[in-house]
Amino acid sequence: MKSKTSNNVQSNTSPNKPQISEDTPVQYVKGVGPARAKLLDKLDIKTLGNMLYFFPWRYEDRKNLKKISALTPGSQETTAGRVISSNVITTPRKRMKIFELTIADETGELTCRWFNQAYLKKYFPRDQKVILSGVVKGNPYSGFGLEMDNPDFELIGTDDKLIHTARIIPVYNATEGISVKQLRTLMFNTIETYSSLVREYMPEDIIRRNSLAPLPWAVREAHFPEECIDISVLNAGVSPAHKRLVFDEFFLLELGLAFLKKKEALEKGISFTYSGTGLINDFMRNLPFKLTHAQERVIREIASDMKRDLPMNRLVHGDVGCGKTIVALVSILIAVENGYQACLMAPTELLAEQHYMNIHNMVEALGLNVALLTSGSKNKVLEDISGGNVQIIIGTHALIQEQVNFQNLGLAIIDEQHRFGVVQRATLRSKGNNPDILIMTATPIPRTLALTLYGDLDISVIDELPAGRKPIITKVFFPSQKDRIHARIKDELSKGRQVYIVYPLIEESEKLDLKSAIDGAEAMKIKYPDNSVALVHGKMKHAEREDAMARFKAGDIDILVATTVIEVGIDVPNASLMLIVHAERFGLAQLHQLRGRTGRGTYDSFCLLLAYPPFSEDGRSRLKAMESTGDGFKIAEEDLAIRGPGDFFGTRQSGLPDLRIANIVRDIKILERARNEAFTLAEAEPELKSYPDLKETLHKKWMGRLELIKS
Numbered sequence: 001m002k003s004k005t006s007n008n009v010q011s012n013t014s015p016n017k018p019q020i021s022e023d024t025p026v027q028y029v030k031g032v033g034p035a036r037a038k039l040l041d042k043l044d045i046k047t048l049g050n051m052l053y054f055f056p057w058r059y060e061d062r063k064n065l066k067k068i069s070a071l072t073p074g075s076q077e078t079t080a081g082r083v084i085s086s087n088v089i090t091t092p093r094k095r096m097k098i099f100e101l102t103i104a105d106e107t108g109e110l111t112c113r114w115f116n117q118a119y120l121k122k123y124f125p126r127d128q129k130v131i132l133s134g135v136v137k138g139n140p141y142s143g144f145g146l147e148m149d150n151p152d153f154e155l156i157g158t159d160d161k162l163i164h165t166a167r168i169i170p171v172y173n174a175t176e177g178i179s180v181k182q183l184r185t186l187m188f189n190t191i192e193t194y195s196s197l198v199r200e201y202m203p204e205d206i207i208r209r210n211s212l213a214p215l216p217w218a219v220r221e222a223h224f225p226e227e228c229i230d231i232s233v234l235n236a237g238v239s240p241a242h243k244r245l246v247f248d249e250f251f252l253l254e255l256g257l258a259f260l261k262k263k264e265a266l267e268k269g270i271s272f273t274y275s276g277t278g279l280i281n282d283f284m285r286n287l288p289f290k291l292t293h294a295q296e297r298v299i300r301e302i303a304s305d306m307k308r309d310l311p312m313n314r315l316v317h318g319d320v321g322c323g324k325t326i327v328a329l330v331s332i333l334i335a336v337e338n339g340y341q342a343c344l345m346a347p348t349e350l351l352a353e354q355h356y357m358n359i360h361n362m363v364e365a366l367g368l369n370v371a372l373l374t375s376g377s378k379n380k381v382l383e384d385i386s387g388g389n390v391q392i393i394i395g396t397h398a399l400i401q402e403q404v405n406f407q408n409l410g411l412a413i414i415d416e417q418h419r420f421g422v423v424q425r426a427t428l429r430s431k432g433n434n435p436d437i438l439i440m441t442a443t444p445i446p447r448t449l450a451l452t453l454y455g456d457l458d459i460s461v462i463d464e465l466p467a468g469r470k471p472i473i474t475k476v477f478f479p480s481q482k483d484r485i486h487a488r489i490k491d492e493l494s495k496g497r498q499v500y501i502v503y504p505l506i507e508e509s510e511k512l513d514l515k516s517a518i519d520g521a522e523a524m525k526i527k528y529p530d531n532s533v534a535l536v537h538g539k540m541k542h543a544e545r546e547d548a549m550a551r552f553k554a555g556d557i558d559i560l561v562a563t564t565v566i567e568v569g570i571d572v573p574n575a576s577l578m579l580i581v582h583a584e585r586f587g588l589a590q591l592h593q594l595r596g597r598t599g600r601g602t603y604d605s606f607c608l609l610l611a612y613p614p615f616s617e618d619g620r621s622r623l624k625a626m627e628s629t630g631d632g633f634k635i636a637e638e639d640l641a642i643r644g645p646g647d648f649f650g651t652r653q654s655g656l657p658d659l660r661i662a663n664i665v666r667d668i669k670i671l672e673r674a675r676n677e678a679f680t681l682a683e684a685e686p687e688l689k690s691y692p693d694l695k696e697t698l699h700k701k702w703m704g705r706l707e708l709i710k711s
């Protein structure tokens, strides 16, 4: 355990009480206790510090107390008055208890109802002064008089502080067992009592240069704004308090990344030689096409990394179909030519199989041995790997299991990295003696943003598609237009092309989805008696699936019905049409990935999106974006705008500290400044000796991951 630092602010503690700090388990916070601690744990609140940094997701303006006669039906309003009557009524039929309260001020009366909360009666004696906040409605029966259902209320004593009304109030994400109101009260008391524990750890000159508000103030303000500030500024997350907190989140993220990068730069890696002769020469001579300029450039960048005796950490980033596999393969050949093993890790078994088949075919002639390692692999494969019988190993997550020992791993490639995190990357690295690492992703991320998620990596972009690629014509259809869809499919089949039909597979309705894919395949067999139809899905036996895919690739199958298992990596140039069923249920990036399975040959290609209304506003935007652009970068930006950055980046899985308040899109300017400051500081203060508080905060934020990465 780390010892508590001695320079902690001493507050609210007498000498004989144990000292409370940000690390104190939330259970011991005043007003919490073991039962509530369990509930808070569901919100990921484990310590007092977590609680102080659990910010509201929005705010409501309840500052403007209105007279009752001025309340507008339909709006959320706040008003005050005295109790003139209160009753519990039982409904005759359902026997539901309703607590009914009427208050009055000098301008009128307002009636409020709470359902199944008879116990409330005891709080409202006659003449009690009360503030109420809720949506106003007219009386539905009599047509006159004003009402509120389930308003928030606050009883006004003589010198009580108002928490829920008559101010700008924070709205927290509550959870079952603890209401928004209870949480607000708890947060209010916590902030009152403990916000002085928040320490300023930021170097003074950084505060000055960036005009940052003081941290303890910012924490308080973000919970219970006192400063006269517009509600819209708060809800947009751009108040001075928010800006400070956002800066800190980015700063700590980037500082950690800066240290990771520095640390890795100090480690000795393998210095490969690359002459462009030998194996690679043989391989290139047999390539049926010429590399694009972008591919050549990226290969040069990788080769020059591999030559240096520092470990490579490079991200190759390029749209679907830009030809990343060849680039990976050339890097693999560099390692192999130098007598090292190379591995390629894919996110799914199907994709690993695909890569295995492709790469196996491409290097067979060079006399190299390739192995496929998945969770079901036999021990023989493990022996081949540790004994050095295979030079190239393609696999899934199974590659990072403990029992896998490489003879001499020199290069590790991770395909589709968005599903692998910093931590897995470190594990993979520990499988060799500082092997080079190359990450390939087809999820095109706007470059500035890539810096954040992959901040400790160098980045190469393949920004060019192979010549002769035709744009994929994309169009949305509705169920009433099925005839037109079939006409298009028939047309393609008659030209000798092949067709994909994709069904969604969403976890919560997995069984149903699978059934619709199976039914879909049966229906296609009946509809297209002269064509061969096959079905592939994730629940199939590995060998069966492989067989179906191979037959589709060979052209023996005309129509491949699939669940999203084919999302990535399948490569059949003769397949020129894809129908995506229930397109409204897919994410944008996923639709783009899927669509990229077509348009791989020289034929005009089509992507038909069959959408079932009604669908959400987001669903509509996604379909529109698909119709209007084929550019993966534009799609990514659109996706980011629709889904928001948290979901898009999946920082949780990535092993990076969470961004709770910062928004990578909205706050990009702050990100850039924070990044500069962080990298400058890491250079100037390699051990943060002058900033012990900052150092401690940084380690806490990264929760030990900085150490893990070092090993």
Ligand code: ADP
Binding pocket: 289, 290, 291, 292, 295, 318, 319, 320, 321, 322, 323, 324, 325, 326, 442, 466, 467, 569, 571, 600
């Ligand atoms: P992705 O970047 O999506 O992984 P792939 O590496 O699977 O793309 O390549 C897509 C297709 O393009 C494959 O059929 C591949 O053989 C082909 N290809 C790759 N590079 C070129 C090139 N320079 N010229 C023509 N075709 C290419």
Ligand code: MG
Binding pocket: 324, 325, 442, 569
């Ligand atoms: Mg690929």
